[in-house]
Amino acid sequence: MVLRVGxxxxxxxxxxxxxxxxxxxxxxAKDRLLIHVRAGDVGVxxxxxxxxxxxxxxxxxxxxxKLTPVFIGETSPSPYIEALTSEFPGAEFVxxxxxxxxxxxxxxxxxxxxxxxxxxWLAAFLSRAETIHVPLAGLLDPRxxxxxxxxxxxxxxxxxxxxSARAWKDRYSDVFANHADFRPLSVTEAKRLKGEAVRRTVxxxxxxxxxxxxxxxFNRKFHxxxxxxxxxxxx
Numbered sequence: 001m002v003l004r005v006g007x008x009x010x011x012x013x014x015x016x017x018x019x020x021x022x023x024x025x026x027x028x029a030k031d032r033l034l035i036h037v038r039a040g041d042v043g044v045x046x047x048x049x050x051x052x053x054x055x056x057x058x059x060x061x062x063x064x065x066k067l068t069p070v071f072i073g074e075t076s077p078s079p080y081i082e083a084l085t086s087e088f089p090g091a092e093f094v095x096x097x098x099x100x101x102x103x104x105x106x107x108x109x110x111x112x113x114x115x116x117x118x119x120x121w122l123a124a125f126l127s128r129a130e131t132i133h134v135p136l137a138g139l140l141d142p143r144x145x146x147x148x149x150x151x152x153x154x155x156x157x158x159x160x161x162x163x164s165a166r167a168w169k170d171r172y173s174d175v176f177a178n179h180a181d182f183r184p185l186s187v188t189e190a191k192r193l194k195g196e197a198v199r200r201t202v203x204x205x206x207x208x209x210x211x212x213x214x215x216x217x218f219n220r221k222f223h224x225x226x227x228x229x230x231x232x233x234x235x
Contacts, residue, residue, distance in 0.1 A: 003118065003139070003148040008125070015126055025104030026094055033067035033133075034094075036106060036123075038115035039081065040074035045172050049139040050116055052080050054167050054177030055087050061113055061133060061161070064184070070094055072102055073115065083175050116140055121150055129157055136185060137163035142197030144168075146204075153191050160185040 001007055008014065028034050035058055042050040062069050069088060072095040075081050085091070095102040099119070106112060106123035113133040114120040121140070124132045132155075134140060140150050141163070152158055167174075167181035 003150060005125075005149055005152050011125070018126060020104055020107050020126075025101055025106075025108045028070060028094070028105065028109040030110045031068060032070045032092075032109070033061065033065055033111045033113055034106060034109035035061070035069055035071050035113040036115045036117060036120035037071055037073035037075055037081075037084070038117040038120070039078060040076075043074075043078050043080055049145055051138060051168075051171045052175070053115060053135055053137065053163070054171055054181065055084055055175055056177045056179055057135060057161075057163065057167075057182050058084075058113070059087065060179050060182045063179075065111065065131075065133075067111055072105060073117075073120070080175055087176075118150075125152070131159055132157045133159045133161060135161050135163050135182075136190070136193070137168045141168075142193045146197035146201045149194065149197075151190055151194055153187055153194065160187070160190045162189075 037052070038050065039052050043052060045051075058069060068091075070092045071084070071088070072093070075084075075093050075096065095105050103119065103123045106120060107127040109127065109129055111131045111133075112120075112124045112127060112129045114124050114135075116135065116138040118139070121134075134151065136142075136151075137144075139145050139148055142149070142151065151160065162183050162185045164177075164181040167177040170177070
């Protein structure tokens with residue numbers, strides 16, 4: 001239920017429940033793109049719907065936005081982080097004091113690039129950022145997870161970016177990928193993908209319910225308890 005944006009209702013209600021106080025987090029300059037990095041436990045293959053985004057995606061975003069990248073998140077030493085710092089040798093890395101402080105820092109940014117992460121998605125959602133960049137991959141991709149819906153198509157802050165199936169599938173064997181694996185996705189295109197996901201979910205649910213009904217009928221017909229056949233037949 002928490003992975004469906006339509007269940008959130010009035011965003012101001014949640015901003016009041018989780019206030020951003022003046023001393024929370026770190027202020028990020030307006031000409032910076034705050035990029036959240038999801039690595040940590042998914043820095044190695046562990047979950048099909050999560051994982052680090054290939055590094056060329058960040059290069060692609062910087063070329064599109066013309067903003068200076070600043071990284072935040074799970075940036076402890078690892079082969080992925082080493083590759084990231086080698087590609088962005090002068091980039092600033094912020095945060096790390098606590099998950100709460102990182103969450104509030106993301107909310108303070110003017111321009112946010114979230115990772116495949118419900119943590120950064122929610123922080124960006126509760127922010128007052130001018131732009132929020134969303135990669136359609138893993139959990140955030142309706143083609144892969146039609147049961148989830150984290151694409152706020154009616155919110156003008158959001159910018160959607162397609163991640164090629166190849167780049168996502170090979171994210172551990174090819175941490176770089178290339179610029180051709182990413183492209184801007186219009187709201188109309190994102191809406192079409194979301195609609196197709198809804199239809200697939202309806203069909204899938206119908207098949208599941210039909211299968212359960214068949215099993216129930218089969219069990220009632222062929223697996224009655226001894227001495228109880230008449231009563232169950234009448235029922």
